[in-house]
Amino acid sequence: MKALLLSFGFGLVAVLQAQEFPDTEEIQDVTGTWYIKATASDKEIPENLRIVSVTPMTITALEGGNLQVNFTALIKGHCRKMSFVLEKTNKPDKYTADWGTHVLYIMPSIVKDHYVFYWESKKRAFRFREAKLLGRDPDINQEALEDFRNAARVAGLNAEKIFIPKQSETCSLGSN
Template sequence: MKALFLSFGLGLLAALQAQTFPTVDENQDVTGVWYLKATASDKKIPDKKLGSVSVASMSIKTLEGGNLQVNFSVLIAGQCREVSTVLEKTDQPDKYTIHGGKQVLYIIPSAVEDHCIFYHEGRIHGHRFRMAKLVGRDPDFNQEALEDFQNVVRAEGLNAESIFIPKQSESCPLGSN
């Protein structure tokens, strides 16, 4: 369960490699509320465990020096878990590091307005992973954004068949437990 929680938590913080896709416009504002729409990974997460996972909105705010504070909650098996982490700014406008540089995060705008793709790579418990997340400004499903995400997932070498669309949850909002 810890690995699943870490996978979802850290996976919310990802985007695609800058060499392959357009970089974030330095003027693009990623602060505010975002909703996780879909996720894909190079690792298989058992379907049985995914059925008990719901996600609520996440909040991103800019800190002094350009770092980003990310707060989100996840409902796993009826238990609300709150996570807060800092994305440390690098010299690239779309690249951040987490946990002292042990993990890398890219934030890339989607071809669909008000959507971004987070691509995260690193190690958890000694195992390498790559994960992509589609996030949007509202909780409503957007087929065009999902199709764009599928194309990006394939281009990045992840399995498009592994795409998971989580349940949106209002029962685990930020600040409640």
């Protein structure tokens, strides 16, 4: 029993070390086009509110290290344009949005050209945690998906209910 607990503990430490936040020098340029490949959450997202289809995400650098994020998603049968600014904090991997009620960490995956965007909502009415796997191309990379699954588990998210949205270049109502 002790050997089992010890091996589990070492495994957990290894996963946590693999998911450590990067140092300032390790932050790479996250601007450009990204594809949302998978989503995990700590809450069940109702089927009718789930993003069914998503266009590529565009991230643009703003003054002061802030980031502008734009994409369109098909939700509840309607194309919804999403646009928000991520405000830089004093930590190289941490941003806030909506006047600090949402916190975002940007963590590189072990797979090249893949990142995990980890959100925490601190709004009193609806608290949630969510992670998204982003990649430079629309194809699913199994190694990146497994790394994402491990990151979701470590973050306490439901790694068994990962949702993979349909990729599309434009939002069209027939994309479900």
